[in-house]
Amino acid sequence: MTRFAFTIHATDGAARTGEIAMQRGTIRTPAFMPVGTAATVKAMKPESVRALGADIILGNTYHLMLRPGAERVARLGGLHKFMNWHRPILTDSGGYQVMSLSDLRKLTEEGVTFKSHIDGSKHMLTPERSMEIQRLLGSDIVMAFDECPRADRPRDEIAASMELSMRWAKRSRDGFDIGGDHAERSALFGIQQGALDQDLRRISAEKLTEIGFDGYAIGGLAVGEGQEAMFAALDYAPAMLPENAPRYLMGVGKPDDLVGAVERGVDMFDCVLPTRSGRNGQAFTWAGPVNLRNARHAEDSGPLDPRCPCPTCTSYSRAYLHHVIRAGEILGAMLLTEHNLSFYQQLMAAMRDAIAGGTFAGFARGFRRDYLG
Numbered sequence: 001m002t003r004f005a006f007t008i009h010a011t012d013g014a015a016r017t018g019e020i021a022m023q024r025g026t027i028r029t030p031a032f033m034p035v036g037t038a039a040t041v042k043a044m045k046p047e048s049v050r051a052l053g054a055d056i057i058l059g060n061t062y063h064l065m066l067r068p069g070a071e072r073v074a075r076l077g078g079l080h081k082f083m084n085w086h087r088p089i090l091t092d093s094g095g096y097q098v099m100s101l102s103d104l105r106k107l108t109e110e111g112v113t114f115k116s117h118i119d120g121s122k123h124m125l126t127p128e129r130s131m132e133i134q135r136l137l138g139s140d141i142v143m144a145f146d147e148c149p150r151a152d153r154p155r156d157e158i159a160a161s162m163e164l165s166m167r168w169a170k171r172s173r174d175g176f177d178i179g180g181d182h183a184e185r186s187a188l189f190g191i192q193q194g195a196l197d198q199d200l201r202r203i204s205a206e207k208l209t210e211i212g213f214d215g216y217a218i219g220g221l222a223v224g225e226g227q228e229a230m231f232a233a234l235d236y237a238p239a240m241l242p243e244n245a246p247r248y249l250m251g252v253g254k255p256d257d258l259v260g261a262v263e264r265g266v267d268m269f270d271c272v273l274p275t276r277s278g279r280n281g282q283a284f285t286w287a288g289p290v291n292l293r294n295a296r297h298a299e300d301s302g303p304l305d306p307r308c309p310c311p312t313c314t315s316y317s318r319a320y321l322h323h324v325i326r327a328g329e330i331l332g333a334m335l336l337t338e339h340n341l342s343f344y345q346q347l348m349a350a351m352r353d354a355i356a357g358g359t360f361a362g363f364a365r366g367f368r369r370d371y372l373g
Helices: 046-051 061-066 070-075 079-083 095-100 127-136 153-175 181-184 196-211 227-234 257-265 271-279 309-313 316-325 328-357 360-372
Strands: 004-012 015-022 025-029 033-034 057-060 089-092 105-107 112-115 121-124 142-145 187-192 215-218 247-249 266-269 282-285 288-290
Touching: 015 328, 025 033, 025 266, 025 328, 033 057, 033 089, 033 328, 057 061, 061 070, 061 121, 061 127, 070 127, 070 142, 079 089, 089 095, 089 127, 121 127, 121 187, 127 142, 127 153, 127 227, 153 187, 153 196, 181 227, 227 257, 257 360, 271 282, 271 328, 282 328, 288 360, 309 328, 328 360
Parallel strands: 033 266, 057 089, 089 142, 142 187, 187 215, 215 247, 247 266
Antiparallel strands: 004 015, 015 025, 105 112, 112 121, 282 288
C-alpha cells in the first residue's frame, strides 16, 4: 500500500488541486483539517466530521502527552481506535503550545522543559521525544519539533530561533527514521520558520529541503501580524518550498485567509476558528460571518445560510439558533459547530472545483465580494 504520495491534478495560477494518498485514505487538496486537540473535535462525533467532508483531522501532541498520556493511548490501540476516527490524522509537534507557555518553560539546545498547565508537573519535550509521542499516538502525518517566535521579536532573535528549529528539524528527521513500522507507513513534515523576513525564510527552506521531508509547513504566521503582512509573506514563502510536496499553512484561518492562501500556492490548513466560533455563537456563511446572539435574529424564521445544505441550515431557523445560543444550551454549540465545519469543507470543495476548471480567479473575486461585502 502507498505510504505517502502527493499528486497535483491541476493548477490555476499559483493555486493547486490534487491528492495525498496514504494507507488510511486519500486527502483531497486544498484541504482543511478540523482540529481535534484532545482526541475530539469539540461538540462533534467523528462520524459527523467525516460526513461533512473532512478527509483528515489534527491532534495535539502537547495536550495528549499530558492527558491521557501517549503511552496510555498506545496501550489502548492508538489514537485512531481511541477516538473512533479511522482516516488520516496529523499531529502537531507540541512546539507551539510549549512556546506559548513563556512563564512556565525553559528553552535549551536539547529541548524545552515546562510545567503542565493542568497540574504543574514537570516535563521535557525534545525533537526525539516529540517523534516518540507521535509514534505512540499512531499519527499518519508527523510534524517536526520547532520553536515559533512572535513575528514582532528582533531579527537576531528570529534568526537564532529559526536556526535552532532547523537543527531540531534534523534531529526530528533522525528520530522519525528509527521509528520502525510507524516510519514505514507515516509521513514527516518539516516546518519553515523566519517570521516575516524573506531572507530567513529562504535559508530555512533551503535547510529543510536539504534534510528532506514528505511535506513542508509554513510556520510562524497567523500569530498576530495581521492578514496583510501574512499575505505579503505568502507571496514568496510557498514558492521557496519544493513544488512536488504539499505545503501546509499552520493555524489558518478565516475563510478569506484560506482563499488568499490557496491563491498563493498553499495546499493544507488547520484552525480552531470554526469550532471555537461555533461554541461562541458565530457562524460563517457565504454572505459573511453572522453573530447569532444578536437580537435581530430572534424572530427570523429563515435558515442560517440559504446556500448551505448542512443539517443545521436545512432543519433549524435563525430564531431557534438564536434561542439555544442565548440560553446556553449545549445544542447551540453543536449545531453551529456542525454548520461551520460544513461551510469550511464546502469552501475547500468549491476551491478545488474552481482550480480544476481554470476559474479560480473569478471564484476568489466573487467570494470576496459576497463574503466581505
